[in-house]
Amino acid sequence: MTETISELLRHASRAAVAVVGGIRDDELRLPTPCDAYEVGDLLNHLFQVVVNFQALAAKESADFSTTPDHLHGDWRAGFEAETARLVAAWSMPGADEGISGGMGLPAGIVARMALLDLTVHAWDLARATGRDYTPPSQVIPALNELVDTMATTARTMNVFAAPVPTPEDAPPFEALLAHTGRDPRWNSATATR
Numbered sequence: 001m002t003e004t005i006s007e008l009l010r011h012a013s014r015a016a017v018a019v020v021g022g023i024r025d026d027e028l029r030l031p032t033p034c035d036a037y038e039v040g041d042l043l044n045h046l047f048q049v050v051v052n053f054q055a056l057a058a059k060e061s062a063d064f065s066t067t068p069d070h071l072h073g074d075w076r077a078g079f080e081a082e083t084a085r086l087v088a089a090w091s092m093p094g095a096d097e098g099i100s101g102g103m104g105l106p107a108g109i110v111a112r113m114a115l116l117d118l119t120v121h122a123w124d125l126a127r128a129t130g131r132d133y134t135p136p137s138q139v140i141p142a143l144n145e146l147v148d149t150m151a152t153t154a155r156t157m158n159v160f161a162a163p164v165p166t167p168e169d170a171p172p173f174e175a176l177l178a179h180t181g182r183d184p185r186w187n188s189a190t191a192t193r
Contacts, residue, residue, distance in 0.1 A: 030129060
């Protein structure tokens with residue numbers, strides 16, 4: 001049986017919370033596979049995604065014009081709470097139906113965009129801080145479908161980089177990362193600042 005988007009988000013949230021919960025304050029300035037972001041910047045971006053996609057689930061508008069600083073107080077617990085709210089928002093009846101009010105895209109695509117950010121940015125953060133991360137296997141088919149659908153547009157908007165060549169027998173998640181323009185072999189030792 002195919003899992004609902006809220007169930008997939010729950011799996012991805014648990015994996016992301018495990019990574020974020022282990023990040024130390026002294027790691028916030030480390031480089032990440034996202035060239036424009038250090039760890040702290042990427043955490044704030046991921047917070048912004050998790051909060052704004054709650055509004056999009058309710059067919060409300062979202063504000064991506066600024067990135068607030070969420071890294072104060074017990075921000076790790078704050079991230080866990082916000083991801084729980086994200087899952088709850090996409091669990092509401094009709095959340096994944098119709099058109100998203102804020103983005104003008106089908107709500108099912110918008111929900112998978114949140115799923116992609118949670119999954120890929122959890123990998124980015126784990127890679128940047130030397131932590132293990134294995135995405136929930138259940139999310140990969142939905143993410144492949146999204147990336148196949150949105151890749152051209154995402155590259156035009158500079159959301160994805162050019163695909164990174166990978167072997168034909170690359171593991172599914174590595175192939176997905178490469179399709180978004182990430183080098184699955186990226187590590188902080190070879191990163192440039």
